[in-house]
Amino acid sequence: MLNILVIGNGQCGNRILDSVNKHAFGGGKSGKLVKFYSKQKFKSNVQTIAFNTAVNDLKEMKFTKAKDRVHIPHLHGVGANRNIGKRVFEEKKEMIMRQIEEKGNFDIAFVVTSASGGTGSSFTPLLVKEMKERYDYPVYCVVVLPFREEGTLYLQNAAFSLRELRQSGADGVILADNQYLKNIGGSIQEAYNGINDMIAERILFLLDALDSEMMMVTDLGDFKTVMSGGAGLATIGFFRAEKETPIKTAIQNALSPTGLLFSTDVYDEASRAMVIIKGDRKYLSIDDISSEIEKLSGAVGHVFKGIVVRNGEYPQVLSVLTLESAHELEELYSVAVQAIHHEKAKKQRVEEAAELDKTFSQIEGLEPEY
Amino acid sequence: MKLKRIHIPFLCAFFILLMLGGAASARAVVYEGDIEEGDGYQLNNYLIEITDVFVEANTASYYVYEREKKIDDGLLDINESFEFDFDDKGEVQVRLKSVHSGVVPRATVEITMSNYNIGDLYINDLVDGGYSSASFAGDPEIEITKKIDKSEIGIGETITVTVNAKNIGDDAANNVLFTDPKQEHFVLEKTTYEVTGAVSEIDVGESIPIYIYELKATEAGTFDLKPVTASYTNSASQAYHSSSNAPKITINEGNKKSAQVEISMDVDLKSVERNGKIISTIILRNTGDAAAEAVRLDITLPQGLEYEGGDKDIETIGGSPRIFIDTLQANNDKEYSYVLKANEVGTYTIAGELSYEYNNGVDTENIKESAEVKTSSIYVTKGKFDYLFEQPVYVYVILLLVLGAVGVHIYRRHKEYKY
Structure with missing residues (x-):
């Protein structure tokens, strides 16, 4: 049994972590009361920790145990200011690391965070760096990129945070792009919840697959190998058939833009891949699977495949893809650079406006006479 | 001596007879005195008038009147008397004792009465002028x-x-x-x-x-x-x-009025589950031609039924409803309803005791009436969840333990996830 640590940093990370815990209770459609009558069904020994400087974000969580929610005291958050976030982390580093230490030894760790927020984007690179220095297990980050229209601060946070993450020693960064996923539709709240659930569902599938008995085996080692390929960036694709669906179609959907968390051309940008297929034996045609995997490996190089037999279930396919390049990420950085310039220009304007102070200084030392 | 002994009883008998004879014919003297000529002496409605006194002849003449009617007359010598019948079988005797000369001659007479109580005489006096001056009493009717x-x-x-x-x-x-x-x-x-x-x-x-x-x-x-x-x-x-x-x-007979209060007491359900509700409706109708007063219906509820509430005119005494109407006019009716809760399984009837009074327009005192009424049987059956209360004790203990365990589990989970 694998020992897995999942950390949720900041508001976004907390919510995805809570969604993972919720799905672990038995499916995403469970109500709020599921925690009173059900148990989490992790295959592995999964420990979760949520870090946040904003206590209200921690209170919002419903399916994560109270002892797993750690408040890092700093008023009510760091206000999307990564510099403050980093300073707070340095101040509270030992407290944070003690929380992780108390959870035990692990075989693998995932840190889920937003790249654009305050706490998550500033804590995660430093946290990963500390973990890599202290522990010998691989640490992977699941990073959520912001909507492009969310604002200049978030865009520049995302740009710097991603760069620092790559420099932190993380064993891989799995990208999920809100911009790409926003076509889920519905209200803002529904879109956020939907995105969180999508990411959580994929993480849970991955955790489940890493510790399952398989007809065709993929294991933690295969996952590490996949994640070590490419430019250290990866994404996940997923497809769940709601009816009888050919396995080829299911695999194709898991690799298609509708199934991926990040916009990429798999056959052009992927470096290595792992495909895990789950479902009833009758839907799992080895020939069809092999044919489709061969097609993928012909384009990307090496593809690990695993098959988990689950009686009575329609096919589900998870794909983990490391990327050699990421056109969409370049686009993001391009926008982020514009945002940084925009912010800089604004700051200059404000400094220039300080000239006004001279106007007010003319009456310095004088008192009104009546 | 022997002769004396023989005559003693005879002497006694003689004296007794003498005494009896004396009592029977005892006379009372009414008047003894003079009566002048032309005057009279009246005893009730009888008048004895001395019409003439003949001194030389030692006689006097008289008339006797009963009211206006002369019933006797005559001439008396000295010591001679006459008698006439008086009221109530009485007898009057007049005896001339002497005559006297003078400006107006007069006669001395003795008037006696027998068989009459002289205390009953309402006129007993001399009448100056005699008959012409006498006045007689009549008989009013x-x-x-x-x-x-x-x-x-x-x-x-x-x-x-x-x-x-x-x-x-x-x-x-x-x-x-x-x-x-x-x-x-x-x-x-x-x-x-x-x-x-x-x-x-x-x-x-x-x-x-x-x-x-x-x-x-x-x-x-x-x-x-x-x-x-x-x-x-x-x-x-x-x-x-x-x-x-x-x-x-x-x-x-026939013109006496009366009030006739008829009562109907019904329930909406004949069969109800325990803890169910029953609505009872009461109609009081006066079919008589007089107003019924102090109409009172005391409703007796069996123990298995409980009064829950009803019309505002229904009061409750010791948990039992009571209806009181001051006056229920002739040809009028009033309807009431109330709700009962079936507390216990069983078969029940609701009894009512009606009393009222009315005035029949003749007698001064009111006439009181009373009657009794009962509903048809009401069957209270077991409630849907009654079986829950009929299990052996261990079932409840187990249930309580399970509920307790669930409660503890929920509390612990709540604490575990409450931040």
């Missing part, structure tokens, strides 16, 4: 007539009674006091006229009204009105009594 305007009426109807009195005697009636006894089966409705106190005098032939009043019949039957009586005296203060006639009157 009050004829009382009691009349009614109708001889046949219904209960509650009235008759007018008129009472007149007429003196048909030959003397005035004095101090006439009328008495009209209270009539049974009637009540005095109205008095139009009545004499107050005693009438001082009713002359001969005079007629006066005594009473005019109305009586209301209260009871059916044929009755004689009680006669009016009168007591009075004549001019000589002799007492007399009279009575009126007693008119007969027939009183028919």
Whole structure:
């Protein structure tokens, strides 16, 4: 049994972590009361920790145990200011690391965070760096990129945070792009919840697959190998058939833009891949699977495949893809650079406006006479 | 000596007879004295007049009158007497004792009476002038007539009674006091006229009204009105009594009013589960022609049924509903409803005790009536969840333990996830 640590940093990370815990209770459609009558069904020994400087974000969580929610005291958050976030982390580093230490030894760790927020984007690179220095297990980050229209601060946070993450020693960064996923539709709240659930569902599938008995085996080692390929960036694709669906179609959907968390051309940008297929034996045609995997490996190089037999279930396919390049990420950085310039220009304007102070200084030392 | 012994019983018998004979013919002296010529001596309505005194002849002549009628006359010598019959079998004896000359000759007489109590004499005196100056008392007779305007009426109807009195005697009636006894089966409705106190005098032939009043019949039957009586005296203060006639009157039933309160007491359900609700509806209807007063319905609930509430006019006494209506007019009805809760399984009836009173328009006192009413049977069956309360104790213990464990589990989970 694998020992897995999942950390949720900041508001976004907390919510995805809570969604993972919720799905672990038995499916995403469970109500709020599921925690009173059900148990989490992790295959592995999964420990979760949520870090946040904003206590209200921690209170919002419903399916994560109270002892797993750690408040890092700093008023009510760091206000999307990564510099403050980093300073707070340095101040509270030992407290944070003690929380992780108390959870035990692990075989693998995932840190889920937003790249654009305050706490998550500033804590995660430093946290990963500390973990890599202290522990010998691989640490992977699941990073959520912001909507492009969310604002200049978030865009520049995302740009710097991603760069620092790559420099932190993380064993891989799995990208999920809100911009790409926003076509889920519905209200803002529904879109956020939907995105969180999508990411959580994929993480849970991955955790489940890493510790399952398989007809065709993929294991933690295969996952590490996949994640070590490419430019250290990866994404996940997923497809769940709601009816009888050919396995080829299911695999194709898991690799298609509708199934991926990040916009990429798999056959052009992927470096290595792992495909895990789950479902009833009758839907799992080895020939069809092999044919489709061969097609993928012909384009990307090496593809690990695993098959988990689950009686009575329609096919589900998870794909983990490391990327050699990421056109969409370049686009993001391009926008982020514009945002940084925009912010800089604004700051200059404000400094220039300080000239006004001279106007007010003319009456310095004088008192009104009546 | 022997002779003496023989005569003693005879002597005793003689004296006894003598005494008895003396008592039977005992005379009382009414008057002993002089009566002048032309004067008289009156004993009640009898007058003994000395018409002439003949001193030389030692005689005197006399007349005896009974009122205006001369019943005797004659001439008496000294020590000679005459007798005449008096009232009530009495006898008067007049004896001439002596005659005397003078400006007006006079005779000395002794008047005695027998078989009459002289204390009863209402006139016992000399009459100066004799018969022409005497006055005699007559016999007044009050004829009382009691009349009614109708001889046949219904209960509650009235008759007018008129009472007149007429003196048909030959003397005035004095101090006439009328008495009209209270009539049974009637009540005095109205008095139009009545004499107050005693009438001082009713002359001969005079007629006066005594009473005019109305009586209301209260009871059916044929009755004689009680006669009016009168007591009075004549001019000589002799007492007399009279009575009126007693008119007969027939009183028919039929005009009495009555209240007739009918009650219906129903329930909306004949069968109800335990803890279910039953609505009982009560209708009180007065089908009589008189208003029912103080109408009261006491409802007795069996133990398995509980009063939950009802119309505001329903009051509860000790948990049982009661309806009270001051007046329920004729041909009126009132409806009430209330809700009962079935507490226990069983078969029940709801009993009601109705009481009311009314006035029949005749009697002064109200007539009281009462009645009892019952609903049909109400079957209270087991409730849907009653079986929950019929399990052995260990079932509840296990259930409580399970619930307790679930509670503890939920509490612990709540604490575990509460931040």
